[in-house]
Amino acid sequence: MMPDPHQLAALDAADPLASARARFLLPEGLIYLDGNSLGPLPAATPALLADVVAQEWGQGLIRSWNDAGWIDLPVALGATIAPIIGAEADAVVACDSVSINLFKLASAALAMQPGRRTILMEAEDFPTDAYVMQGLARIAGVTLRRVARTDLLAALDDDVALLLLTHAHFVTGQVHDMAAMSAAAHAAGALTLWDLSHAAGALAVRLDADGADFATGCGYKYLNGGPGAPAFAYVARRHWERCEPALTGWMGHAAPFDFAADHAPAPAARRLLTGTPPILAMRALEAGVATFAGIDMMQAEAKSRDLVRLFVAGAGGIAGITVDLLPVGRHGAQCIVRHPQARRVMNALIARGVIGDCRPPDAMRFGFPALTTRFADVGLALAALQAVLASGEWQDARFAPVGKVS
Amino acid sequence: MMPDPHQLAALDAADPLASARARFLLPEGLIYLDGNSLGPLPAATPALLADVVAQEWGQGLIRSWNDAGWIDLPVALGATIAPIIGAEADAVVACDSVSINLFKLASAALAMQPGRRTILMEAEDFPTDAYVMQGLARIAGVTLRRVARTDLLAALDDDVALLLLTHAHFVTGQVHDMAAMSAAAHAAGALTLWDLSHAAGALAVRLDADGADFATGCGYKYLNGGPGAPAFAYVARRHWERCEPALTGWMGHAAPFDFAADHAPAPAARRLLTGTPPILAMRALEAGVATFAGIDMMQAEAKSRDLVRLFVAGAGGIAGITVDLLPVGRHGAQCIVRHPQARRVMNALIARGVIGDCRPPDAMRFGFPALTTRFADVGLALAALQAVLASGEWQDARFAPVGKVS
Numbered sequence: 001m002m003p004d005p006h007q008l009a010a011l012d013a014a015d016p017l018a019s020a021r022a023r024f025l026l027p028e029g030l031i032y033l034d035g036n037s038l039g040p041l042p043a044a045t046p047a048l049l050a051d052v053v054a055q056e057w058g059q060g061l062i063r064s065w066n067d068a069g070w071i072d073l074p075v076a077l078g079a080t081i082a083p084i085i086g087a088e089a090d091a092v093v094a095c096d097s098v099s100i101n102l103f104k105l106a107s108a109a110l111a112m113q114p115g116r117r118t119i120l121m122e123a124e125d126f127p128t129d130a131y132v133m134q135g136l137a138r139i140a141g142v143t144l145r146r147v148a149r150t151d152l153l154a155a156l157d158d159d160v161a162l163l164l165l166t167h168a169h170f171v172t173g174q175v176h177d178m179a180a181m182s183a184a185a186h187a188a189g190a191l192t193l194w195d196l197s198h199a200a201g202a203l204a205v206r207l208d209a210d211g212a213d214f215a216t217g218c219g220y221k222y223l224n225g226g227p228g229a230p231a232f233a234y235v236a237r238r239h240w241e242r243c244e245p246a247l248t249g250w251m252g253h254a255a256p257f258d259f260a261a262d263h264a265p266a267p268a269a270r271r272l273l274t275g276t277p278p279i280l281a282m283r284a285l286e287a288g289v290a291t292f293a294g295i296d297m298m299q300a301e302a303k304s305r306d307l308v309r310l311f312v313a314g315a316g317g318i319a320g321i322t323v324d325l326l327p328v329g330r331h332g333a334q335c336i337v338r339h340p341q342a343r344r345v346m347n348a349l350i351a352r353g354v355i356g357d358c359r360p361p362d363a364m365r366f367g368f369p370a371l372t373t374r375f376a377d378v379g380l381a382l383a384a385l386q387a388v389l390a391s392g393e394w395q396d397a398r399f400a401p402v403g404k405v406s
Numbered sequence: 407m408m409p410d411p412h413q414l415a416a417l418d419a420a421d422p423l424a425s426a427r428a429r430f431l432l433p434e435g436l437i438y439l440d441g442n443s444l445g446p447l448p449a450a451t452p453a454l455l456a457d458v459v460a461q462e463w464g465q466g467l468i469r470s471w472n473d474a475g476w477i478d479l480p481v482a483l484g485a486t487i488a489p490i491i492g493a494e495a496d497a498v499v500a501c502d503s504v505s506i507n508l509f510k511l512a513s514a515a516l517a518m519q520p521g522r523r524t525i526l527m528e529a530e531d532f533p534t535d536a537y538v539m540q541g542l543a544r545i546a547g548v549t550l551r552r553v554a555r556t557d558l559l560a561a562l563d564d565d566v567a568l569l570l571l572t573h574a575h576f577v578t579g580q581v582h583d584m585a586a587m588s589a590a591a592h593a594a595g596a597l598t599l600w601d602l603s604h605a606a607g608a609l610a611v612r613l614d615a616d617g618a619d620f621a622t623g624c625g626y627k628y629l630n631g632g633p634g635a636p637a638f639a640y641v642a643r644r645h646w647e648r649c650e651p652a653l654t655g656w657m658g659h660a661a662p663f664d665f666a667a668d669h670a671p672a673p674a675a676r677r678l679l680t681g682t683p684p685i686l687a688m689r690a691l692e693a694g695v696a697t698f699a700g701i702d703m704m705q706a707e708a709k710s711r712d713l714v715r716l717f718v719a720g721a722g723g724i725a726g727i728t729v730d731l732l733p734v735g736r737h738g739a740q741c742i743v744r745h746p747q748a749r750r751v752m753n754a755l756i757a758r759g760v761i762g763d764c765r766p767p768d769a770m771r772f773g774f775p776a777l778t779t780r781f782a783d784v785g786l787a788l789a790a791l792q793a794v795l796a797s798g799e800w801q802d803a804r805f806a807p808v809g810k811v812s
Contacts, residue, residue: 027464027465027467030467032467038468040464041464045459046456046460049686050456053455053632054431054447056633057444057632058431058433058447058452061433061761063756063761065633065810065811066809070633070634096502096506097682099653099654099656099681100506100655103653111544127665127666128656128659130668131655131669132653132680134668135650135651135669139545220682226459227470227682227685228476228682228684228685230684246542246545247506247538247542248505248537248538249538250534253533257766259766261529263541274506274538275502275505275534275634275637276503277634279632279633280455280632280633280634280687284459284686355467355468355469360664360665403471404471405472405663
């Protein structure tokens with residue numbers, strides 16, 4: 001059922017997060033519903049980066065490692081990400097990519113569980129998680145077991161060293177109960193590693209409170225750090241002493257500038273660092289994370305869920321579009337609706353100024369980040385989708401799939 | 407012996423690379439001799455990055471993965487780095503850090519050498535190389551053997567799967583003969599992995615011609631990509647089909663946007679990619695690599711060697727400074743001179759506007775990148791060093807060691 005524009009306007013007027021949109025530079029006239037894939041440009045980023053380049057790098061040169069605090073940036077930035085994901089400051093660092101952090105953290109978990117030889121994960125999770133675990137399983141000589149979402153609990157046998165889970169599913173937006181799954185894993189003697197790529201900045205994640213062991217997630221989606229921004233990595237305090245990833249490097253050393261012959265891990269999450277941190281990307285991520293200043297993540301999660309529910313309910317009434325069950329309970333800030341020619345329909349929608357993306361074979365994905373999305377955007381996006389379907393314009397040759405990234 | 411200023415002026419006047427200095431924004435009045443640690447800011451970088459941020463990210467948003475070519479940037483950038491290191495275009499990608507690439511490439515080498523269980527490296531190499539190999543050896547169940555530089559050839563027994571070498575030593579600037587060491591390794595049945603961190607952009611590296619198997623190196627030193635810039639990774643054509651790192655990710659998949667369940671490596675060096683590429687950092691590296699346009703690396707290597715020889719010869723005549731043997735043959739673009747209170751002397755030198763760095767316990771390190779260093783700079787740096795020593799000002803309390811980065 002299409003939402004009433006007056007109702008949407010009233011929701012925007014009452015939205016306590018409405019002012020956050022002014023923290024971003026959004027292209028005029030565009031309905032951008034792909035912040036779940038690439039967050040928009042924060043208003044503060046261009047000037048911050050220009051200063052980092054011209055002053056910190058150009059003028060300060062090598063001195064900026066000390067004078068501008070570059071050397072501690074991964075830790076300082078981790079501390080600002082920590083409250084967004086319900087973690088204490090020293091448990092989080094900003095570094096590398098999700099793929100690489102998954103490898104590091106899973107290898108650390110395996111080393112802590114010498115009697116167990118299985119990594120368990122959900123078969124329908126984001127494929128890179130599987131690719132990374134396949135590589136790790138091969139070199140570590142352990143088994144990767146992938147089962148359906150509904151079979152996870154039953155598969156938690158006494159050989160499972162690690163349960164890898166995605167907090168909000170990358171396609172459907174379905175949310176795992178972190179407290180319940182962590183408790184189940186621990187009861188079975190397994191550790192948990194959470195992929196927060198579609199959760200950090202979207203959900204009120206509570207890593208510490210919900211018993212997570214390890215976690216990583218994206219800097220370039222809801223955290224607005226820019227394309228390919230550094231990821232973050234988390235390790236719970238109770239594992240700080242024993243956490244020793246197989247993949248390491250001098251920045252994770254207790255005293256990197258002693259140039260000691262042997263590796264000795266740094267305290268807390270700092271030991272998760274590897275090579276020299278990418279300062280320009282770190283500074284951009286800093287500006288992205290700063291867009292969450294003063295944001296209540298419970299409010300943000302609730303707002304996105306309302307947006308998602310309005311959108312899915314509306315899309316379900318459009319001829320040609322099918323939707324899965326209306327989300328109940330917690331849900332990621334993105335959702336999918338389906339069409340057999342999803343790529344063509346999405347291309348036609350983009351031509352009308354509404355940007356989402358696709359996931360094969362038939363899902364069109366739309367994201368509703370709480371900081372940038374207006375309730376009115378839901379109405380405008382639905383109207384555009386209805387027009388694309390009603391006109392049949394998606395069948396036009398110019399909307400045939402092109403490009404490498406879908 | 408201190409060089410004659412007229413001789414230095416004549417060398418600058420005759421220098422075919424002198425015009426390259428205008429490609430950089432160097433702080434007025436500073437003698438920057440630490441480009442071996444962090445390359446200076448290219449003149450083109452600020453405007454390029456501002457455009458990437460405002461246009462490609464801010465306006466193009468998610469569409470820029472196709473429209474601005476972001477998705478192919480690691481491969482396109484690798485192809486521009488390739489000629490600087492004597493490699494064919496498809497053999498190089500820009501990605502991750504040196505630490506991470508060392509892990510990836512060494513893990514691939516181990517998998518290609520199933521009957522061999524030893525990684526051999528030089529004991530005095532950059533410590534992160536050892537830390538990475540320690541972690542890899544632990545998870546792969548192989549042995550890491552570290553021997554003195556002079557014992558490397560004798561240690562090449564039939565259990566060595568991989569010989570890890572640094573082309574130009576990070577402290578001394580000593581150069582390994584890549585062709586000879588590769589041939590010796592191959593004769594013993596071992597593969598070679600070259601750390602080019604202090605060689606790429608400094609030496610006329612010839613990876614393909616000299617028989618290297620794998621290599622990685624820094625983007626933020628001589629390649630001028632900015633602090634913590636992405637590294638690069640190389641795999642020789644003869645290994646493209648069999649090279650399968652244990653650390654992988656969706657960007658190294660043959661068809662990442664098919665979201666296939668199982669990993670299938672991409673062609674050539676593209677298979678070395680892992681997570682989503684850091685676009686802002688990649689674009690900055692692109693501008694850094696572009697400073698090498700039209701540069702003959704044989705000329706660059708020869709110029710830096712001349713600068714190093716003049717500097718070491720001059721420093722050897724300064725009371726209080728000791729130098730190792732004057733470099734003969736090939737040499738990195740950086741060198742060291744020694745003082746028992748290296749950190750204090752360096753701090754005093756920096757206060758006089760001459761920037762180098764230190765490596766414990768007693769080495770002061772100076773870099774002479776061919777694109778930015780004038781012969782006159784050698785004279786000015788030596789005069790400042792002589793003044794610091796002659797005055798005894800380095801004993802002043804304000805020059806006591808501070809800061810985390812030395």
